[in-house]
Amino acid sequence: MKLLTHNMMRSHCKGVVNGFPLKLSSTQVDVKEIEFNPDFINRMLSRLEWPAFVQIANELGVGEGLPEMLPVEQKFEDEDVLKKIHHVLLEVEVVEGELECPETGRKFPISGGIPDMRLNEDE
Amino acid sequence: GSSGINAEYGLVCSTQFTAKKKKSFGDVQDKAVLDLGAGCGILSIGSVLLGAGSVTSVELDSDAIQDLQNNIKEFEIDNIDIIEGDVNSAVLRPNFKFDTVLMNPPFGTKKNEGIDMKFLEAALSAITSSGAVYSFHKTSTRDFILNKFQSRGLSVEVIAEMKFKIPNMYKHHKKKEVLVNVDFIRISGKSAAKGS
Numbered sequence: 001m002k003l004l005t006h007n008m009m010r011s012h013c014k015g016v017v018n019g020f021p022l023k024l025s026s027t028q029v030d031v032k033e034i035e036f037n038p039d040f041i042n043r044m045l046s047r048l049e050w051p052a053f054v055q056i057a058n059e060l061g062v063g064e065g066l067p068e069m070l071p072v073e074q075k076f077e078d079e080d081v082l083k084k085i086h087h088v089l090l091e092v093e094v095v096e097g098e099l100e101c102p103e104t105g106r107k108f109p110i111s112g113g114i115p116d117m118r119l120n121e122d123e
Numbered sequence: 124g125s126s127g128i129n130a131e132y133g134l135v136c137s138t139q140f141t142a143k144k145k146k147s148f149g150d151v152q153d154k155a156v157l158d159l160g161a162g163c164g165i166l167s168i169g170s171v172l173l174g175a176g177s178v179t180s181v182e183l184d185s186d187a188i189q190d191l192q193n194n195i196k197e198f199e200i201d202n203i204d205i206i207e208g209d210v211n212s213a214v215l216r217p218n219f220k221f222d223t224v225l226m227n228p229p230f231g232t233k234k235n236e237g238i239d240m241k242f243l244e245a246a247l248s249a250i251t252s253s254g255a256v257y258s259f260h261k262t263s264t265r266d267f268i269l270n271k272f273q274s275r276g277l278s279v280e281v282i283a284e285m286k287f288k289i290p291n292m293y294k295h296h297k298k299k300e301v302l303v304n305v306d307f308i309r310i311s312g313k314s315a316a317k318g319s
Contacts, residue, residue, distance in 0.1 A: 004177060005204045008219040012212050020216050034202050040153050040176030047155075047219055090177065090202065114188065117208035 001094045001115050003060075004044070007053050009115070011101035011108075013123055019101060021052040022108070026097030029060060030113075034090045038082045041089065046074040048089075057088045150255050151175050154222035157249055159210045159242055163190035164203070166225040171200050178203045179221070181210055211241050220251040227259045230289075230303070239264065240271075243310070247277075252314035259287075262304035278312035 011019030050070050057063035065084045067076075076082050099108040099115055106123070109116050152174040158167040161180035170178045180203055182188050188207060195203055208214045210228075228242035229235065239260055246256040260268055262284060272279050286302045 002177075002204045005179060005206065008179070008215055009206065010214070010216040012214055032201060037153060037176055040155075043153075044155065044176070049216075049218075112192070114205045114207050117206055117212075117214045118183070119209075119212065 001097075001110050001113055002090055003053060003056055003092055003094075004048075004089045005115070006056055006094075006099075007048050007089075009099075009117065011103065011106065012117075013101050013104045013106050013119065016101060016103045019103060020049065021056065021102065023100040023102055024056055024059065024094065024097060025100070026060065026094045026110070028094075028096035030093045030095050031087075031091050032093055034086070036083060036086050038079060038086075041082050041086050042075045044089070045070055045076075045085075053089070057092075060092065060094075062088050062092050150223045150257070151225075155179075157181070157221040157224045157246075159224060159226040159246055159249075160228050161191055161205070162187045162227065164194045166227060167191070167203050168194060168198050168200055170225060171202055172198075175202070180205045181208055181214070183207070183209050210245050215249060217248070220254065221249050222251060222254050224249055224254070224256045224258075226257070230261050243268070243272075247272075247310065247313065250313060253311075254313065255309055255311040257282075257307065257309050259285075259305050259307055262306050265306050268306075268308065272310055276312065276316035277310055278315075280309045281306045282309050283307040 006022065006024065009022060011022055013019065054063055054066050054068065057066055066088060067081065076085075093113055094110055095113045097110040099110060100106070101108075151170050153176045156167075156170045156175040156178045158164070158170070158178065158180045161167050161182040164180060167178050167180045180191060182191060182205065185207070188205060191205060194200075206214060224246040226242060226246060229238050231237060231239045243256065243258060246258065250256060265281065269279050283306070285305045285307060287305045288300045289303050290300055
């Protein structure tokens with residue numbers, strides 16, 4: 001599970017108001033090299049929940065160098081900053097771990113890099 | 124789609140994408156792509172090969188996920204992330220939008236009527252106002268789809284007509300497989316549409 005994916009998911013348990021961000025605990029985190037595409041990164045910035053992204057990066061210990069806030073124009077010219085964001089967004093992968101609904105505490109396992117977001121019918 | 128889909132339609136897809144370079148290529152390259160009901164991953168893998176910025180694959184069936192992961196390994200693909208989940212159950216937060224949805228949704232059966240439309244609604248809600256949905260639907264549903272979405276101000280194009288081999292579900296039928304006429308469609312124009 002990339003941190004991009006974490007940023008796009010929320011809990012859909014019954015009765016949940018917001019469900020975002022999902023809490024994360026991880027037992028195995030890998031890094032996989034992905035081709036750097038600065039235009040793509042810049043285009044994604046306005047779609048991210050930036051504070052949640054920075055928070056989860058810090059929790060995983062990979063947040064150093066990430067800007068605390070996005071500039072008004074929601075773009076960076078500086079390629080080093082974009083490379084850093086690219087690394088954290090796309091190259092860090094949670095292989096084994098667990099997501100947790102912030103409102104109900106319901107756990108969603110992550111195994112083989114895949115979060116299992118399935119709910120039972122009554123949930 | 125169906126569980127009987129083989130790689131041939133994947134080749135046809137990529138042909139369609141390259142043939143429509145100006146439009147379709149522009150919908151995948153460097154874009155955030157979502158594959159709803161990814162199955163064994165033909166559309167997801169095709170998107171990576173066409174230079175997508177990111178590919179997110181949502182799939183419910185664990186056997187299909189196994190196939191998808193095997194294919195990812197075999198094609199040595201990077202940049203696909205898989206979510207095990209139900210397309211229709213709001214796993215994605217509403218404000219996160221993709222550029223493009225590609226999908227081969229279930230065609231619908233008596234028990235599961237309208238599932239193809241549910242996939243289309245989910246897909247349309249997941250894209251930006253300038254985004255596009257590419258999807259496969261039975262040709263027999265073409266008029267229904269055209270009416271339904273054009274009346275909302277969306278643009279619906281039939282890009283290709285194909286035949287899919289579907290394994291026959293009913294024991295009393297003699298043939299093991301049927302050929303079904305299928306449309307490959309593109310829906311866009313959310314920015315012009317009402318209530319999007």
